[in-house]
Amino acid sequence: MAENTKPRLSLLRIIEMNIGFFGLQFSFGLQQANMGPIYGILGADQATMPLLWLAGPMTGLLVQPIIGALSDRTQSRLGRRTPYFLIGAVICSLSLFAMPYSSALWMAAALLWLLDAGNNITMEPYRAYVADRLSPDQRSAGFMTQSAFTGLAQTLSYLAPTLLTGLISKDVLESHGIPLIVKVAFIIGAILSFSTILWSVLRVPELPLDDAEKAALAQKPMTIAATAQEIGDAIRDMPPAMRQLALAMLCQWYAMFAYWQYITFAVGRALYNTSDPSSAAFRDATLTTQQAGALYNFIAFIGALALIPLVRRYGARNVHSLCLTASGVAMLMIPGCSSVSGLFALMLGIGLGWAGMMGNTYVMLAGAIPPERNGIYMGIFNMFIVIPMLIQAVTMPLFYDRLLAGDPRNVLILAGALMLAGAVATLRIKDSRQTA
DSSP states (O other), rough: OOOGOOOOOOOHHHHHTTTHHHHHHHHHHHHHHHHHHHHHTTTOTTTGGGGTTHHHEEEEHHHHHHHHHHHOOOOOOSSSHHHHHHHHHHHHHHHHHGGOOOOSSHHHHHHHHHHHHHHHHHHHHHHHHHHSOGGGGGGGHHHHHHHHHHHHHHHHHHHHHHHHHHOOTTOOOTSSSSSSHHHHHHHHHHHHHHHHHHHHHHHHHOOOOOHHHHHHHTTTTOOOOHHHHHHHHHHHOOOHHHTTTOOOHHHHHHHHHHHHHHHHHHHHHHHHHHOOOTTTHHHHHHHHHHHHHHHHHHHHHHHHHHHHHHHHHHHHHHHHHHHHHHHHHHHHHGGGSSSSSHHHHHHHHHHHHHHHHHHHHHHHHHTTTTTGHHHHHOOOHHHHHHHHHHHHHHHHHHHTTTTTTOHHHHHHHHHHHHHHHHHHHHSSOOOOOOOO
């Protein structure tokens, strides 16, 4: 269907089509808030712990470009993208349900691989679905609504264990030391992961392909060789604006991945004077970090909506640079915090940075790529996220002890510096003042 003939959707329908993103991001939030403490409880070494987080970047690197290319070529009764939503949601739900039963590091790591595979099967077809379904002038609203749902979902996923302490003591532990409140939070996530995706695809189904689009798809065989060639061709033909995003993405995602891994351990040292994952003080540090995470995600939820008119007026590039600057300054200041209230105040900067990362970059991308390649370019763009994560997971163990003195607070200082570098790199991107 031609871009300018797509039916306009009401704000309610745009919200409904993104409700599935709520369940998807609730899952990601549970990972970000709980995998570090779970690994610590199960005996992980802090220096080499990033290697246990390889599941996310590796599955993203391998799965998303392939699924993106396949979804561009798919014809089914359910649509081009929907089959991938549903398959990924099932895998994700089952993995979430099993995660808190982990009895050893290898089991938790293996389940994280399955969980991230399911999330990645869903993620890029979902972003392509938004680009497919919306007319160009509504895309900024679509992607910023996704960013808002990211903030809302992760607010609730980070806050879930704290809310559950109203019913269950934080010191009630499962047989392998994982708190019962974490187990219940993961079960809630498993239910949300599938049910919200199902709601979106039933309420706002994909647009049917017209005859010309069906004929074009018929010329693209669904084979491994054809898919690999399509990915290679798309990388070769990558739009210049997309290439220019690479350096900024490297800085911001290296920083954010390091932040998620070490923030609980940094707060444990800074505010609770503990580095023992089995201690009651560390459980307090975990809940404080999760509450701070809920706050920054709530700020991202509100901020994403507030950024929509700012992006339209000043351009995604300029707004995103300011968002990254706010995040970088906050990360640099966290290690010096001496109170919980001070930590919470700094979440304003983290939240603005997160809102920009989840929305602005996709606004810049969507107007630069050809519509017929939405799926594959959304998948390839994910490489700009997962490759920095992969680099971080592999390099951090090499200098954590030697250059960062084995102190997680120094990881946050490094992350803050990289966020500021990302802000500078963002200003080098050609600004087309896209409203798409």
